[in-house]
Amino acid sequence: MAEMTLNNTAERDKMNHTKEKEKADEYRMSKIRSGIAWGFAIFFALVQLVLTLTPFFFMIMNSFRKQFDMLQQGVFHLPDPWYFENYVEVVTHGFFGFFMRSVYVVAVSLVLMLIISSFAAYPLARMSFKLNPFIYATIVAMMSVPMHVTLIPTFKLVTNVGLYDTLGSLIGPYVAFALPMSVFILTAFMKTIPKEIEESAEIDGCNRFQNFFRMILPLSKSGLSTLAIYNGVAMWNEFAFANTFLITPEKKTLPLALGQFKGEHSMNIPINMAVLTLSVLPMIILFIIFQDKLVKGMMAGAVKG
DSSP: OHHHHHHHHHHHHHHHHHHHHHHHHHHHHHHHHHHHHHHHHHHHHHHHHHHHHHHHHHHHHHHTSOTTHHHHHOTTSOOSSOOTHHHHHHHHTTHHHHHHHHHHHHHHHHHHHHHHHHHHHHHHHHOOOTTHHHHHHHHHHHTTSOGGGGHHHHHHHHHHTTOTTSTHHHHHHHHHHHHHHHHHHHHHHHHTSOHHHHHHHHHTTOOHHHHIIIIIHHHTHHHHHHHHHHHHHHHHHOOHHHHHHOOSGGGOOHHHHHHHHHHHTTTOHHHHHHHHHHHHHHHHHHHHHHHHHHHHHHHHHHHOO
């Protein structure tokens, strides 16, 4: 009997040892697979980083050269010497006028777009009424309309209302074409906010308007920040409408400045590189500052719904 007990104990110990070895082998293999996966991820991330930074590096390096240094030194060679007169030339020839007009148009357009889209998204996300699905489906359908398909009708409208060759002619189209996507995203974002928050506020005496301004809107800051960055970049770089609606040089925005400097300095590539660098720098700085809000806004709308 004792011998049988000892045999059973030995078998159990052997089985436990085998299971522990299998678990150790499985853990070791999972670590190896994880290391390989991370290695591939880091490799492709570095490749993407190089592909992304190469054009930017090319642009900055060549903006500090003299006109014919690119032919003599090579495009990826460090400037020798560093030539800062290109930036002086750009700044002293009206660059900041173009810059401030773009800032004005983008700022006004974003404020109007955020106000209208938040007012539209709140009832679609938080209220039940008969036309809710139809209105929401119509807004989503408007996302499929390409912006530049409406260039000619919009041009006729702007001309008829007397806004042609004014900065106001850009604000309307920018806001109108940013609204469908903005309302769609903001509606999905507001749906993730727990209804208990509104119910608690109503118990404390808040009406619909107070709920919107005191509860929903502050909780939607991440979504609003995401929309501001996403649409701000598109408005900042928009060229077709600005080129069609603005003629007077004193009223042109920054994307048109690139064409003007290219016309005046068609053979001076470094000056054109300096204009491009100054044009993209504000958006890069803003993205670096607000990238955490952009990521939070994108993730918040995807967590629930």
